[in-house]
Amino acid sequence: MATLNLTLHVWRQKDKNSPGKLVKYQVKDVNEHASFLEMLDVLNEQLIAKGEEPVAFDHDCREGICGTCSLFINGRAHGGHRATTTCQLHMRHFKNGDEIWIEPWRAAAFPIVKDLVVDRSAFDKITAAGGYVTANCGSAPDANAIPVPKEQADRAMDAAACIGCGACVAACPNGSAMLYVAAKLAHMHNLPQGQAERLKRTEAMVSAMDAAGFGNCTNHYECEAACPKEIKRDVMSLMYRDVGKAALARRVDKSRGDGAI
């Protein structure tokens, strides 16, 4: 089994308010079958053995579904392999002697917590603004009472596959969260349960996105390329249409004087 010796340049930053810098490390004897995070485990063991503080990085399930891991690797979110999160990126894609640059997500709305760890709570705030159906537990009709055509359910599922990792934001030159927000909306709005609050939800989530400090979309579509769940940019068209409809509805309603959307 081949092993790799690598030169790493890792972003180290004590906390949110301290300046950070890239620090060079040599890591030895990395198994080619190890995942990228397991390579960092090896580095950390080597650092601990030398009495140096290990590198902080976010991770949990290590199977590509929890969305906790991040990392900008050689300038690409999650390392730039198709449909692959950092935890599922394996070292066989690297060569012995490679130099690798490892940085945190960089976006105004994702402040750094420490080293490679960022604060993505802005995503939670967007969801809290409207990413739900307003219905209490116990009030649901029978699950088969409202048929949902398969194609529509599949489209909802395609959008719902988002793991909330933030790669779209990190990859975007504007630090925009459009793909994230639009995916949530497309999930809800392809289902009958999402219709009652459709326009209200769209407006609320888009406003929360702006308030959280995310940038705007200028059609680079780096988000789509970086998304490890392959969410397509067409979800954004749906969102734009609903933003327009919501604005129109509000104007019409204001003229009637009832203030409702």
Next chain:
Amino acid sequence: MNLESRIPSGPIAEKWSRAKFEMKLVNPANKRKYKVIVLGSGLAGGAAAATLAELGYDVACFCFQDSPRRAHSIAAQGGINAAKNYQNDGDSIYRLFYDTVKGGDFRAREGNVHRLAEVSVDIIDQCVQMGVPFAREYGGTLANRSFGGAQVSRTFYARGQTGQQLLLGVYAGMSRQIQAGKIKMFPRTEMLDLVLVDGRAVGVVVRDLVTGKIESHSAHAVVMATGGYGNVFYLSTNAKGSNVTATFRAYKKGAGFANPCYTQIHPTCIPVSGDYQSKLTLMSESLRNDGRVWVPKRKDDVGKDPSSIPEADRDYYLERKYPSFGNLCPRDIASRAAKEQCDDGRGVGPGGRGVYLDFRDAIKRMGAAVIAEKYGNLFEMYERITGEDPYKVPMRIYPAVHYTMGGLWVDYQLMSNLAGLFVLGEANFSDHGANRLGASALMQGLADGYFIIPYTIGNYLAGIAPGSLVATDHPAFKAAEAETKGRLDRMMGIKGTRSVDSFHRELGNILWEYCGMARTADGLKKALTLIPELRERFWKEVTVLGDRDSFNQSLEKAGRVADFLEFGELLCLDALEREESCGGHFRSEHQTPDGEAKRDDERFCHAAVWEHKGDGQKPVRNVEPLAFENVKLATRSYK
């Protein structure tokens, strides 16, 4: 220890209705005056937090992840069972109840399991309402598939990401209540101690994982939904952060820990490939529908290219041993059989710890396109991890720790023996007995959180005065804070030479070797000497760098591993004293002549509930007898 189960009297199908009617209610105007702490934001904890907030209670929810949406429920693949009988294939609440009691090898409470089957139908309605995009038929109705241990199609699913979609539904409900100010959410916050006053759970001590600050929170009741303890084995399919700390801290404060030896080892996982390995990845059980499991007949063939081994030299051992169930025999049986082949020196891959799961014949029969449609995403995942193409080379699989049926003891109301401490989901011991059936974990988590705790917590809260909380400067809180800080300082102060992970890995090796798929009295006794030795070395040799008052992942891990080092001993002790084989607990001394698990209903038809008696003291084993009045005790057979 008071182990009164509080199961209502009367016929099995009427118990839950009767219990609901007999429970006390809290006046709607008073609900906001009760504060409830929820620990964990997975299917059980998240559903509880959202639903209790909807009812009007004042909820505080804590999770160690950076967002409640990342709890480990998210990783569940296969599906969720419900007795809807949408397929008209003979399912019913009673059949789901029956299958679950039998699947658990007769070590669960009948009353609890029947209730689970009853509310299963409401769960699906609720999830659809919350926008869970379950798989559908072309006509728009919900699709189902079948799963292990059942002869009906009752499993609802959302591709291979059912846990993710259910959790996002739960997270949506929570988000709404967070926005409404009814849930105060504390992400990146870890519970480190439970606080009791006059025998009642009144709060917790937590550590803010970003600032390192130790804080107390007071409440009228504490709901613990912090998952299972599979990571005591170091390598498991659990997320890296999954841990036993919350339940173990409660145990040390007097909560009974039931059946810790009931651990589930899943047969189809990607094998260990080196000592850098940090976790194991599950490959869905559904692969066994079309894949054939085999190892070479002869030991000298082990290192050979599998395609060069002729048919006559392959041992399709599951088909040979279990002709009627074949490759689809239950999880515990398939796991043990794989171990047996590898112990015999016929395992394949690195270290000889793997068996082939071969799709050659299925591809020949149906074509690669059909196989790709059925399992494409799983094949892709396998290739991503191993670098091998399963369309051309047989997959290699090996069993791995996946789920833990044991947990804190709870009564029918999901309350532990400590008043005011409720335990939900994988963290409790209640519904799966000694073996959990596929697609039943998600069902139980949501049943507990959405449909059971909202009733039972009211019954408890109605008995205590609304409003005034125990102040967090009460001596009990101050003592718990001081103890927590002291413990963290002690770990920081050792300044040894070994990393936390190295101890965790060593503990895992001991448990896997002596308390894994097959257990013996001698092996368990050995583990019971090795674990305390390792624990002693941990407290002398571990090194935790960084500081206590800031973000420090090594310190987080150190606390969890310290608890695993104590809990591992309890697990082995329970396994030693349960001198029978049942479900996931296989004692080699207790097997039938053909190697199957042999229960001892005379001596062990009970839940074993461990009571902490102080550090350095042997815990006491209490017993809750189990009665089977509806499903007759019988031996499981899959021949």
